[in-house]
Amino acid sequence: MRTYAPATTATVLDRLLEEPSLAAAVLHHEVIPERPPDVAPFPDWLDERIVAGLRSRGIDSLYRHQAEAIEAIHAGEDVVVVTPTASGKTLCYTLPVLQALADDPSARALFLFPTKALGQDQVAEFAGQAMASSLQVAVATYDGDTPAPIRSAIRTAGQVVVTNPDMLHSAILPHHTKWFQLFEQVQVIVIDELHTYRGVFGSHVANVLRRLLRLCRHYGSNPVIVCASATIGNPAELAAQLTGRPSRLIDRNGAPRGERHVLLVNPPILDVATGARTSALTHAQRWALPFIRAGRQTIVFGKARVAVEILLTGLREALREHLGPRSRIRGYRGGYLPTERRSIERGLRDGEILGVVSTNALELGVDIGSLDVSVLAGYPGSVAGTWQQLGRAGRRLEPSVGILVASASPVDQYVIHHPEFLLERSPEEARCDPDNLHVLLAHLRCATFEMPFEPGEVFGPAPADDLLAFLGEEGHVRQAGDGRWYWSSENFPASEVSLRAAAPENVVIIDTTPNRPRVLGEVDLFSAQVLVHERAIYIHESVQYYVDRLEWHERKAYVHKVDVDHYTYANRAVTLKPLDVFAEAPATGGRRVHGEVMVASLVTLFKKLKFGTDENVGWGPIDLPELELQTTAYWVTAEAVISPVRGVGGSAGSAHAPGSALADPAPRRLAPEAADGLGDPSASWRRDDLDVALVGAGRALQAVAAVLLMVDPRDLGLVSQVRSPHQESPTIYLYEAMPGGVGLSERLFARHDELVVGAAELVASCSCESGCPACTGPRLDPGIDAKALALRLLRGLGAAATRAPSAPIPARVA
Ligand SMILES: [Zn+2]
Incomplete structure (x- = not known):
């Protein structure tokens, strides 16, 4: 075993890349050159005390994005600031708030963070800035941990109230009369970590903000809204969806940075037949260890607590002899006490702690300073999350290294084979649907409880009268003689609405x-x-x-x-029936559709799978009733792939019994791109083959859809039908796994071409032989080439011939 021998980050990296087994695993190595700071002077109007406070903390000028944001907020414009971790994003909103308080101590500001821990960090940060500026500012967190006696003081005297959407929803808005000082005087609303407000959660938060702004109007205030976000494809659009107002995008980062190396690494395949790979955890450890041995501060991210334990044990074991106290390597994850977490954060900042293994608890804005190396054991689920984790490494003057080690999941494999996806653009979109009827109605109840509705008053997309009349039938709302709508129930509606779930039940x-x-x-x-x-x-x-x-x-x-050491996976048996078509268009090989569906779901058994390897270590029965879900879906039909000449009105295969050939010898279409030995997409299909192709192609489409829309693959259900009773043709459905959907399927419909191409690339670039869990799904029958069949179908659906397997891009951009 090599001993502890200090070396620079660059030296260690060079040494690692000389080791053939590691070098072979590198699919991409990007070098991002260092960049000098782009600065601007403090604006003239900034209070002298604030300027003095900044100078006392060693800040003599602003970065370009800070100056731009502060100027816009000062002029009363809503802004959304999008710059990387450690670029000084916080100052963009703390300075305007301090200025407002310096001008008028009766001013108020409301800060929203997605979690309690982040809110508490922010209070310390803001208080420090205020103190340095010699300003007396009452800043406090208002969350589930705030003791009752302190709460009333915060309500009346808190100038800056730091809270989370759940508290705003259930504790502040319903009791607005106790908070009148805040609602009357609020000048700035800050929404940090904007990108976390997507999907169901985002749809709820958008409605909480509608309620908040409705109350502000009532109390006569008109606050500026400042959003801050990690890099996503559509920050301004997401901000507009959430706040219902346009805002100015500020994304020119002026902060300096040292040279950065980003490596995308795919652990070697162990068994070509099954596609089994070295686990991401084991492989991540091999990359992290030499850096720690050389005294470089290193963070390793695992996706779950158990992954953190495995990594931590492995690293400590390997290092125990030459590194001194075990405490130089620490774990960090949800469930730690705040004091414990503070001590780890401090140890990282002052260099006492050399290595830390963490879940994404450290992904969001917690301050640990900048480290030398960040190793990710598995793709965190979004480009934004990846950069937040990679961004933990980033010295101002020295080079830093970020390494993403892929797991065997299709999502990880898609990302690792598309370096441009991570490095060049940010195509993933964060979306929510504030007008989802379930969500809208839930918050309309809460809003009516908070304050009666005037006839014709708009809530969300339109005047609320029709929806209020509907609620009236339930007996919770009543229209009085003056035409206004009143809450008329004993119930407290906010307690019945959870921001983290879609349906009322x-x-x-x-x-x-x-x-x-x-x-x-x-x-x-x-x-x-x-x-x-x-x-x-x-x-x-x-x-x-x-x-x-x-x-x-x-x-x-x-x-x-x-x-x-394992997790459970329940098998859902799903039947699906289309109810309505919202949009439909022809596509290569068939049609693409966006519509409403009814999904019946029955779950009868679960499997226990080992972390890392997904090895099956047991199972059990589940005894639950069938459920129905009405939701929206995107689907793609493949009638022209299996029978190219038949028109829509033809009797497409109506005589085919299960198991028979689906297509008879119909004239073949010219398909020059398919002449590559993997099969002509327009040749006839055996029914069993088509079944395998639809499942495999569907799995790949589902993975790519989850990547592009920045959602968990489980948010999108998959159903494939060889001959859909409703479509009369082979069909792949991706449905939203929440009542009513949140707008994902509409986006998939719009991005159909990208999805088909991406799915084909995912399958083609997988290094397995004939299908594996990383592309077309677990292998059911070793005799079937799921990979070739899925590719043949996807090409028939319009994916041009994609690059051959095992063609990594070893480019080293200088
Ligand atoms: Zn594969």
């Missing part, structure tokens, strides 16, 4: 580990079937829980904390 998850059981969270019924069935391992903020009991009719799941 949720299963509440109760953690029985502590002496006094506590509510851990909620999941909607559809997700509950697969996530919290009895004996499931439920993962919450990277902590594992075992589900002891699920009381389906009571909508309660009882869980306790565990630490196990």
Whole structure:
């Protein structure tokens, strides 16, 4: 074993790249040159005390993006600031807020962070800045941990209130009369980590903001809204969806940085037949270890708590002899006490801690200073998240290294084979749908409780009267003689709405580990079937829980904390029926459609799979009733692929019994791009082959869709039908796994061509022989070439011949 021998980051990296087994795993090595700072002077109007405070902290000028943001906010413009981690984004909003308070101490500001921990960090940061400026500012967090006696003081005297959307929704808005000082005087609303407000959560938060702005109007205030986000494809659009107002995009980063190396690494395949790979955890450790040995500060990210444990144990084991105290390598994850986390953060900042293994708990804005090396064991699920984790390494003057090690999941494999996806552009979109009817109605109830609606008053897309009349039929809302709509129920509507779930009926998850059981969270019924069935391992903020009991009719799941080496996967049997078509267009090989569907879901058994290898280590039955879900979907039909000359009105294969050939010898279309030995897409199909092709192509489409739309693959359900009873043709459906959907399927419909091409690339570039879990899904029958069949179908659907397997891009950009 090599001993602890200090060396520079660049030297260690060069040495690693000389080792053939590691070098062979590198698919891409990008060198991002160092960049000098782009600065601007402090604006004339900035209060002298604030300027003095900045100078006392060593800040003598602003970066370009800070100056631009501050100027715009000062002029009353909404802005969205999009710059990388550690670029001084926070100053963009703390300075205008300090200025407002310096001008008028009765001014108020509201800061929203997605989690409690981030909010608490922000209070310390803001208080430090205020103190340096010799300004007396009452800044406080208002969250679930705030003690009752302090709450009333914050309500009346808190000048800067730091909270999260859940508290705003359930504790602040419904009690607005107690908060009148805030609502009357609020001048700035800050929404940080904007990119986390997407999907169902984002749709809810957009409606919470509608309620907030409605109350501000009532109290006569007109605050500026400042959003800050990690890099995503559509920041201004997301900000507009969330706030309902246009905002100015500020994305010219003026912060300096040293040279950066970004490596995309694919662990070697062990068995070509099954596609089994070296686990991302083992491989990540091989890259991290030499840097730590050389005394370079290194962070390793694992996706779950158990991954963190495996990495931590492995690294400590390998280092124990020559590195001094074990505490120089630490773990960091959800479930740690705040004091413990603070001590780790401090140790990282002052260099006492050399290595840290973390879940994405450290991904968001927590301040740990800048490290030398960041190694990601697995793709974090979004480009934004990847850059936040890679961005943990980034010295101002010295080179830094970021390494993404792919797992065997199709999503990871797609990303690792598309370096341009991470490096050149940010095509992934964060979206929400504030007008989802379930979500809109839930918040209309809350808004009516907060304040009666005037006749014709707009809430969201249109005047709310029709929806209020609908709520009136339920008996919760009543129209009075003056035409206004009043809340007329004993119920407290906000307590019945969870911002983290789509449907009104949720299963509440109760953690029985502590002496006094506590509510851990909620999941909607559809997700509950697969996530919290009895004996499931439920993962919450990277902590594992075992589900002891699920009381389906009571909508309660009882869980306790565990630490196990496996997770559970429940098989959902789904039947799907289209209800309505919203949009339809011809596409190569068939049609693409966006519409409404009814999904019936039955879950009957689960598997236990080992982390890292996905090895099956057991199973169990699930006894739950069938559920129906009405939602939106995108689907693609392939009638012209299997029978190229038949028109829509033809009797497309109506006589085919199951198992028979689907297409008879019809005239072949010219398909020059397919003459590559993998099969002519327009040749006739055997029914069994078509079945395999649809499943394989569907899996690849699902993975690419999840990547492009920045969602968990589980948010998009997959159904394929060899001969859909409704479409009369082979069809692949991707449906949104939440009632009503949140606009994902509409985007998939629009990006159809990209999806088909991306799916074909994913399958073609996989280094397996004939299909594997990383591309077309687990292999069912070793005799079937799922890879060739899926590719043949995708080419028939318009994917041009894609590059051959094992053609990595070893380019080293200088
Ligand atoms: Zn494969």
